[in-house]
Amino acid sequence: MPEVQIRKRLLMVEEIFHEGGPVASPPLRRAGALVVIRNPYSGGYVEKIDGFMDDLKPLGLEMAQSLVTALGGNPKSVEGYGKGAIVGSAGELEHGALWHVPGGYAMREVLGGAKAIVASTKKVGGPGTRLDVPITHINASYVRSHFDAMEVGITDAPRADEILLALVMTTGPRVHARVGGLKASEIRGEDGLR
């Protein structure tokens, strides 16, 4: 089993007070945890790669926990989440897909059993590539006020033989959400959708 080799981490936190409208109190907070690892499969086609998902689980948990800490330490204050990956140029998109299970599992675990599928995106790109990580409500994907995204990236990553892994969490709806749809207060919480 390949070892997870970390080159660098970046933790980013955004606090949004307003966007031209009433000032939110408390402000909306979004946090992103990014980790740059060596891609054990870069440089050639490897058929069997799925074992690496298990190797990534401890890292996923650590990243999810760092987000909760960055957002104030209480898992109950987290309302939205998302995940993503950028694969360096000597890898393939499928290597980014290795992050679905460990990244999603980690956030559900740390948040105490969130119900909604974790929105995600991924791509192959060079150093400095930006990724718009989609965000939805942790218990009901259709909550319209929580549809959001956080742009992440690192100037010098991913290099060709690296993968940049990302998890994001938010503490609430868009700062001036007002376009209707299912509200967080109306969640039935049975199917992860509504």
Next chain:
Amino acid sequence: MNAEMRAAHPVAKIRKIATFVEETHTEMGRKIAPPTRRAAAVAVIANPYAGQYVEDLSELISIGEQLGELLTQRAVHALGIAGPSAESYGKAAAVGENGELEHAAAILHPKLGTPVRRVLGKGAALIPSSKKRGGLGVVLDIPLGHKDAAFVRSHFDGMEVRIHDAPRADEIMVAIAVTDSGRPLARVGGLTKEQIKGEDGLR
């Protein structure tokens, strides 16, 4: 507050604050232990002078003083260190398209440094800075230098920050970066931090 009071004690109208903490664990396969760490705190504020020429920039000068304290505290807190443990620092600002470069200068230069140094305990060296005017998502490269001796070569560095939705035309983005270390695997000689005399801010 009436206009006169506002001029005496202007408060930055902050739309958002972003913090970034970066840790480097390896370079070229070599382990870096402990990892080098740096943090930046960035505020996006309303530009009170957007869209007009104003001769007296004292409101922004005062806002610079306020942000010097707030952003340095945020950066130090993000690193999880005591202020005096910081090793290098830097500052930068990006003015939205309806402002002028001098607005960045008003924030950065007259009064921002004193509270930065208060939070960090010392800071004999000049705080290296950069500024520009730009649109949303503009990249700021914050220059970094050792806080007590500008000639410490291992600590010459820079940290890139950007916020995809800032600065809007009538906004200013203000950034302060603080580190607890120099470059990873620094090895091009020059003055080392152990050799700092710390008298003139240079060596």
